[in-house]
Amino acid sequence: MSALLAVVVDGVIYASWLFMIAVGLTLIYGVMKILNIAHGSLYALGAYGAASLAGYWLSQGYAPFGSYAALLAAAALVGLIIGPLIERGLLRFMYGRDEIILLLVTYAVFLILEDAIKLIWGVDPYIISEPYGLLGIVEFANLVYPTYSFMLIVVSLAVGVLLAWVLHRTRHGKLLAAVIHDREVSQAMGVNVRRYYLATFTAGAILAALGGALTAPTVSVVPGMGVEVIVLAFAVVVIGGLGSLPGAALGALIVGLLRAAAVHYAPALELFSIYLVMALVLAFRPQGLFAGEQVRTI
Amino acid sequence: MSKKLIVPVALSLAAIAASAQAQEAPPFKIGVVTFLSGAPAGPFGVPARNGAELVAEALNDGAMPAPYATKGFGGRPIELVFIDEAGGTTKQVSEYRNLVQRQNVDAVVGYISSGDCLAIAPVAEEMRKLTVFFDCGTPRIFEDASYKYVFRTGATGTMDSVAAAMYVKEIKPNATKIAGINQNYAWGHDSWNDFEAAIKALMPSVQIVTSQMPKFLAGQYGAEISALLTSGAEVVHSSFWGGDMEALVLQGAPRGLFSKSTVVLTTGETALPKLNTRVPEGTVIGARGPYGPFAPDNAINQWLVKSYEDRYNVRPTYPAYKMTQAILGIKAAYEKAQAANGGKTPNQDQIIASFEHLEFEGPGGTVRMALGKGHQAVLGTAYGTVKHENGQAVVTNVRYYPAEKVNPPEGVKSEDWVKTALK
Numbered sequence: 001m002s003a004l005l006a007v008v009v010d011g012v013i014y015a016s017w018l019f020m021i022a023v024g025l026t027l028i029y030g031v032m033k034i035l036n037i038a039h040g041s042l043y044a045l046g047a048y049g050a051a052s053l054a055g056y057w058l059s060q061g062y063a064p065f066g067s068y069a070a071l072l073a074a075a076a077l078v079g080l081i082i083g084p085l086i087e088r089g090l091l092r093f094m095y096g097r098d099e100i101i102l103l104l105v106t107y108a109v110f111l112i113l114e115d116a117i118k119l120i121w122g123v124d125p126y127i128i129s130e131p132y133g134l135l136g137i138v139e140f141a142n143l144v145y146p147t148y149s150f151m152l153i154v155v156s157l158a159v160g161v162l163l164a165w166v167l168h169r170t171r172h173g174k175l176l177a178a179v180i181h182d183r184e185v186s187q188a189m190g191v192n193v194r195r196y197y198l199a200t201f202t203a204g205a206i207l208a209a210l211g212g213a214l215t216a217p218t219v220s221v222v223p224g225m226g227v228e229v230i231v232l233a234f235a236v237v238v239i240g241g242l243g244s245l246p247g248a249a250l251g252a253l254i255v256g257l258l259r260a261a262a263v264h265y266a267p268a269l270e271l272f273s274i275y276l277v278m279a280l281v282l283a284f285r286p287q288g289l290f291a292g293e294q295v296r297t298i
Numbered sequence: 299m300s301k302k303l304i305v306p307v308a309l310s311l312a313a314i315a316a317s318a319q320a321q322e323a324p325p326f327k328i329g330v331v332t333f334l335s336g337a338p339a340g341p342f343g344v345p346a347r348n349g350a351e352l353v354a355e356a357l358n359d360g361a362m363p364a365p366y367a368t369k370g371f372g373g374r375p376i377e378l379v380f381i382d383e384a385g386g387t388t389k390q391v392s393e394y395r396n397l398v399q400r401q402n403v404d405a406v407v408g409y410i411s412s413g414d415c416l417a418i419a420p421v422a423e424e425m426r427k428l429t430v431f432f433d434c435g436t437p438r439i440f441e442d443a444s445y446k447y448v449f450r451t452g453a454t455g456t457m458d459s460v461a462a463a464m465y466v467k468e469i470k471p472n473a474t475k476i477a478g479i480n481q482n483y484a485w486g487h488d489s490w491n492d493f494e495a496a497i498k499a500l501m502p503s504v505q506i507v508t509s510q511m512p513k514f515l516a517g518q519y520g521a522e523i524s525a526l527l528t529s530g531a532e533v534v535h536s537s538f539w540g541g542d543m544e545a546l547v548l549q550g551a552p553r554g555l556f557s558k559s560t561v562v563l564t565t566g567e568t569a570l571p572k573l574n575t576r577v578p579e580g581t582v583i584g585a586r587g588p589y590g591p592f593a594p595d596n597a598i599n600q601w602l603v604k605s606y607e608d609r610y611n612v613r614p615t616y617p618a619y620k621m622t623q624a625i626l627g628i629k630a631a632y633e634k635a636q637a638a639n640g641g642k643t644p645n646q647d648q649i650i651a652s653f654e655h656l657e658f659e660g661p662g663g664t665v666r667m668a669l670g671k672g673h674q675a676v677l678g679t680a681y682g683t684v685k686h687e688n689g690q691a692v693v694t695n696v697r698y699y700p701a702e703k704v705n706p707p708e709g710v711k712s713e714d715w716v717k718t719a720l721k
Contacts, residue, residue: 003528010521017518123339125541125572129548137552143524144553219517220544220572224337228515263521264528267510271482 005141007260013149015256016156020214021229022236022248023159024207030243031180031200033099034091037106039208040230041113042082044221046212048117049074051126051221058130067131075213079206082113087201092194110230118223125220132217152214159207160249167245176200235274239281241288250289325377326370326632328354328625329397331408332617336384337515341540341568342410342617346433347380349618350407352605353625354378363597365659371629372636374643379403383410387417394418398425404646405430407624410617412436412455412484419448428646428653432624433617435586436488437712440670449653451627451665451675452620455485456712457704458537458564458586458679459492460720464704465582465681465697466533467500470560474503477531477559479510479522481542486511489537489564492716497535499720507531515542523550531559539565544573551578562681567591568615570684574691581684583693588662589619591693592680598626599661623660627667627675630658666701669708676701 025039054070086109094105135147167173178186179196187193211229219225236255240247255274262273281289330350333343354376356362360369370376379401381393390409397403405428409415415434422429422445429448431439435455439448466473476497480486490509497504507529510522523546526534534555538546543563550556556578563569566583567590577583585592590613593599602622606614631653635644638652654672658665668676678700682693706715 006524006528007521010524013520014518118335123335123344125340125544127544127548127572127576129576132548133552143527145520146552149520215517218545218549220541220548222337222340222541223335224515225517225541228513228517260521260524263510263512264525267508267522267525270511271513 002141003264006143007257007264009140009143009145010263011257011260012153012253013145013256014260015252016153017211017215018232018236018252018256019156019160019249020152020211021208022233022240022252023156023163023245024204024211025230025233026237026240026243026245026248027163027207028201028204029237030245031176032091032197033243034102034106035099035234035242036201036204037103037230038086038109038113039106039204039233040226040228041110041117042078042205042208042226043212043215043229044117044226045078045082045113046075046209047216047219047221047225048121048126048212049078049209050213050216051128052121053077054128054131054216055126058128064130064134067128067134071131071213071216072210075206075210078209078213079202082209083202083205084198086205087198091201092197095197110226114223114226121223123223125222126216127220129217148217155214159210160245163245232274235278238288239278241291244288244290247288247290323370323374326374326405327377327379327401327403328628329379329381329394329401329403329406329408330621331381331383331390331393331397331406331414332621333384333410334380334382337540338410339384341565341615342433343383345568345615346410346617346621348606348610349602349614349621350378350380350625352602352609352618353622356601356605357625357629363601366598366626366629368633371632372643376625381408383408383414387413390414391417391421394421395425398427404428405628407432407621407628409434412438412488415439415450419443419445422447426646428628428650430624430628432620435485440674441711444671445673446650449627449667449673449675450670451624451660451667453587453675453677453679453701453705454712455488455537455586456492456706456716457676458584459489460496460716461679461681461699461704462535462562462564462582462584463493463496463500463720464699466497466535466560466562468697469582469683469695470533471501473501473532473560474505475507475529475531476504476533476535477506477508477510477526477529478535479512479519479526479546480535480537481514481539482511483514485539486514486537490535492712493535493537495713495716496720499717517541517545519546519549523553523555526550526555527553527558534559534561535564536561537564539568544569547573547577547581551576556581565616566684568617570691570693571613571615575686575689577684577691579684579686582681583684584679584681585616585619587616587620587677587679588698589616590614592682592696592698593619593661594663596659596661596663598622598659602661619661623662623665626660627653627656627658627665631656668701669705671708676705679704 050071053074054067057070236251240251262270332346333339407430410433412434431450437454480490562582564584567585634652635648682696685694
């Protein structure tokens with residue numbers, strides 16, 4: 001029984017992390033139909049930025065709890081600088097092209113950013129583990145968990161609820177839905193499509209960086225960390241349905257729980273578990289669990 | 299000869315003599331292949347590159363302690379060409395061909411990844427170029443094939459696993475529940491298989507409670523740590539390295555993994571300068587040989603520690619030791635061949651002949667090229683336990699294992715030796 005409880009807790013913690021890294025990817029795809037491979041680099045930049053900023057904060061001897069603010073500030077900074085730079089500087093010249101072209105363009109951005117990270121931070125690991133231990137530990141199901149892991153669940157729930165509220169309950173969200181359905185008609189009706197694209201891409205970039213910034217205290221920040229993440233995030237988003245917010249949440253939860261179960265009961269299958277879900281979903285529901293009917297203009 | 303001619307003739311003769319002298323000592327060019335990008339760069343690749351730079355400079359200046367006090371390789375200055383090991387085996391094979399054919403190197407020293415070593419060895423043989431592997435661990439190189447041009451101055455990964463099992467037997471003789479967490483690729487599988495076989499041979503009553511194999515570079519080990527904790531394991535073996543190992547330490551320590559069980563990190567030494575006291579007390583660490591805190595107090599080790607700290611402001615870790623060892627190995631072989639050749643520049647075959655079965659001194663002590671028909675080094679190794687002293691993580695309770703105890707004899711495969719000879 002306690003093992004089952006551990007599976008649920010581990011699964012939900014992992015799912016919340018997966019949701020954090022996948023939600024920005026699905027948001028950008030949902031609105032702009034761009035599969036943003038550079039998402040992985042934005043995640044890594046968020047982690048490096050957080051390690052540097054929080055590291056600086058702590059080295060100055062300021063209040064340790066301020067390091068959480070430093071993590072969030074790093075994510076915002078990375079997203080607000082790099083997001084508009086990519087969207088305004090590059091992507092806007094590519095709109096209307098084939099999805100594959102845009103995928104290749106973001107892949108190029110990914111490679112450039114990976115090298116930029118190496119130029120700025122070098123290849124040595126950065127470690128900023130203080131925020132991870134600061135909140136203490138929680139005993140649960142005969143196991144000890146850092147409170148930070150539960151905070152991650154709260155943050156990813158908050159991000160999900162906030163996004164759902166903005167998309168479905170605000171005027172901007174409704175206008176965005178119009179842009180998603182028909183870009184040209186929305187523009188004809190006086191919607192500033194350009195601004196919505198910029199805002200969406202920047203929001204996606206901030207979310208990617210936030211995922212990285214909140215992961216940084218739990219890992220050693222090393223080159224190449226973005227590569228793993230983009231693969232995982234892509235799998236989660238495909239399972240849930242590209243561009244679907246509840247899809248990303250459900251995809252993350254399924255993958256998280258299944259992976260935790262594999263780790264506890266059949267460790268040899270762990271590597272395979274995510275791709276098993278992905279293969280099954282693609283075989284029986286190729287558009288993903290939550291993607292709506294495809295409407296095509298003929 | 300008329301007086302008019304004497305001066306120009308003398309001058310041109312002097313010029314010819316000078317150019318002949320210059321031709322006598324052309325630089326010995328070494329292609330150094332190590333990770334300069336990607337995940338292995340920080341923990342392995344860069345310390346190895348630093349080690350190569352330091353030792354080449356010191357040798358060229360004649361600043362190394364004895365028996366390496368002569369300049370360069372027998373008077374020939376050493377020139378290094380660095381190549382990034384990142385990018386996979388196909389890329390490495392073409393980079394290797396480039397080094398030999400375009401850069402005309404005299405030798406290649408390198409390779410951290412076992413996959414790269416397995417791919418390069420037959421190519422080295424085909425290209426007939428002296429190639430020294432300094433770090434990669436798989437015993438298969440010289441157990442499944444035999445090579446003339448390929449040498450390995452570092453010990454195999456089998457030694458790390460066997461010595462780890464011996465250390466566990468010494469410090470936890472009554473342990474019955476053993477678990478492992480290793481990366482899901484060749485290195486992780488090989489390390490765990492060797493350790494499992496060794497621990498079962500040494501302590502027949504043990505039971506393997508779980509063997510976790512997360513994906514390489516996974517980074518998040520929450521569920522694995524829960525599984526290790528619920529398994530009740532008394533000893534946890536891990537060959538994790540780099541960022542994965544650091545993440546395991548950072549995530550496992552607050553959850554009590556390191557206090558509830560004895561965690562053995564076979565490459566733990568590389569993380570010590572960076573993580574310091576974040577590595578919990580009681581953690582067992584190895585350095586894949588007698589390097590770093592396990593190195594003997596000899597003059598070469600003292601030189602390496604001092605000059606490395608002076609230049610890079612950090613202690614040298616085992617990749618720097620192993621790189622130093624590889625270059626010193628070539629120097630020893632070169633100068634032995636030179637002496638046998640009456641002091642004249644030896645050719646490659648002569649260097650190879652003197653390299654086989656060579657014994658030479660390195661920063662980790664005596665290296666014997668005892669296996670693989672004289673092409674594979676053996677040396678002892680050590681494990682120790684981390685303790686915190688005055689805000690520093692230090693290694694205590696160090697046990698040394700002589701080479702012959704932790705390496706199979708010539709002609710016996712590591713895999714078979716672990717299963718039969720350790721009982």
